[in-house]
Amino acid sequence: MIELYHVWKQYQKPHWALSDVSFHVERGDFWFITGPSGSGKTTLLKIMFREILPTQGQIIIDRRNILKISDHRIYQLRRKMGIVFQDFRLLFHKKVFDNVAIVLEILGVPRKEIRRRVFAALRMVNLHNKMWEYPSHLSYGEQQRVAIARAVVNQPTIILADEPTGNLDTELAFEIMSLFREINKRGATVIICTHDRELIRHFGQKILFLYKGKLLRKEAL
Amino acid sequence: MADQVSQNMAVVFFLEKDVSEDQLRSIEEKLAGSSLVLQANFISSRDAVTKFTERFPELQGIVDNLRSNPFPPSFEATLKENLLSSDITAEVIAEMVILPGVEDVQFNRDWIERMQSLSRLASAIGFFLGGILILASFFIISNVIKLNVFSRKDEIEILRMSGATNTFIRIPFLLEGVVLGFLGGLLSLLLLLVLIQIFPLYLGGSLGALRDLINFRYLTFPQSVNIVLGGATIGFTGSLTSLARFLKN
Ligand SMILES: Nc1ncnc2c1ncn2[C@@H]1O[C@H](COP(=O)(O)OP(=O)(O)O)[C@@H](O)[C@H]1O
Ligand SMILES: [Mg+2]
Numbered sequence: 001m002i003e004l005y006h007v008w009k010q011y012q013k014p015h016w017a018l019s020d021v022s023f024h025v026e027r028g029d030f031w032f033i034t035g036p037s038g039s040g041k042t043t044l045l046k047i048m049f050r051e052i053l054p055t056q057g058q059i060i061i062d063r064r065n066i067l068k069i070s071d072h073r074i075y076q077l078r079r080k081m082g083i084v085f086q087d088f089r090l091l092f093h094k095k096v097f098d099n100v101a102i103v104l105e106i107l108g109v110p111r112k113e114i115r116r117r118v119f120a121a122l123r124m125v126n127l128h129n130k131m132w133e134y135p136s137h138l139s140y141g142e143q144q145r146v147a148i149a150r151a152v153v154n155q156p157t158i159i160l161a162d163e164p165t166g167n168l169d170t171e172l173a174f175e176i177m178s179l180f181r182e183i184n185k186r187g188a189t190v191i192i193c194t195h196d197r198e199l200i201r202h203f204g205q206k207i208l209f210l211y212k213g214k215l216l217r218k219e220a221l
Numbered sequence: 222m223a224d225q226v227s228q229n230m231a232v233v234f235f236l237e238k239d240v241s242e243d244q245l246r247s248i249e250e251k252l253a254g255s256s257l258v259l260q261a262n263f264i265s266s267r268d269a270v271t272k273f274t275e276r277f278p279e280l281q282g283i284v285d286n287l288r289s290n291p292f293p294p295s296f297e298a299t300l301k302e303n304l305l306s307s308d309i310t311a312e313v314i315a316e317m318v319i320l321p322g323v324e325d326v327q328f329n330r331d332w333i334e335r336m337q338s339l340s341r342l343a344s345a346i347g348f349f350l351g352g353i354l355i356l357a358s359f360f361i362i363s364n365v366i367k368l369n370v371f372s373r374k375d376e377i378e379i380l381r382m383s384g385a386t387n388t389f390i391r392i393p394f395l396l397e398g399v400v401l402g403f404l405g406g407l408l409s410l411l412l413l414l415v416l417i418q419i420f421p422l423y424l425g426g427s428l429g430a431l432r433d434l435i436n437f438r439y440l441t442f443p444q445s446v447n448i449v450l451g452g453a454t455i456g457f458t459g460s461l462t463s464l465a466r467f468l469k470n
Contacts, residue, residue, distance in 0.1 A: 072386070075385060076384075078382060091379065102380070103383045106380065150383070
């Protein structure tokens, strides 16, 4: 599903943010990427959704070399993915419903179908009764659940999350992680970056350890 | 000044000596019917001789010795000052000259040419100012849109992450640019209308007789349409350029 071959990334000389990272993720896998702050987790994720280009190496996603996709076709890659960020990245001038609906509007889904699917996604994260609120009226945990609903609403095959629980306390973090498990059970391949050891101890099966840009260990518990 | 100008605006149409009554009448009608002509006087050959001898009494002897009258009959036309845009004048004169019975025309070409170069200068200044304004509005519009794009960069970012095509992202901004440019064009037409009303009042006496010569004409309909469409085009390209940066990977 996702294959990285000898990926290197340098922002500024002489420091390497990633050095020679290779790994494979199978369809339906649930992986954690972990490591101390500055070890290259975010960089690795950004390379996977082609926010940035690696200095060297190849990345195959869904049998396509994503580095060979031209700039104006990247949307094809992004439509297979749902991305969740630490800072939620919601639009605060839009209601919860519209924050989620935006993804389907992009795809030109009919209005009625949008309503049905947004409702289903918000129901999964248990926010269907706050559909017409503005995100600023929601708690952090709820805001992140909106972001997760937005990431899954078009049923992507891959979910990428960068420190999705970074701004949440332990209890909420566990709640959010359970949601990702649920999404994974429904068939999506999930990759989550986190430096939270407790979460990994509790939820982790397959773990990549990064340290100073190097892949130290791959672990499948 | 005013006197000099009106003196200079007399145009003399010399007629053929054997001009027929019919031709005479049709020339007179044409002159009387022209919106440009204030007044036209017929001067017969005989009148011309009289005028000549009145003016140059010392030449009386020469005139008396002539076997035939050398002076052709003519019409002396006085033109309306405020219509004296040289293009129209030239046109009317050209129309008159080809009438049967008209032999020649005499007017102060110098004056007309000066008027023409003045109006050429005015339009050159106009084009220059117009060019500067177009450039200025391009930068203003593209900056407004740049600010707008910048203030909505989060939204653009989310759209890109969610798999929106560049076209999908661009459309609202392009529409906005077009509407902005369109409204800008309309507004400038309105301002121009107001200015044209006020400007002659403002200049008032300082222009003197020239006030009548300078024509504060509003734009023609096609020109107005072009300004509005031009504004829309500027808005379109302005937003296209300010978006380019955000849509690169
Ligand atoms: N845009 C950037 N420009 C320069 N250096 C960067 C940039 N982004 C990240 N880095 C550097 O790359 C390294 C890895 O960063 P990052 O991938 O954000 O690590 P993590 O997500 O594990 O904390 C760090 O040393 C960081 O300073
Ligand atoms: Mg990070």
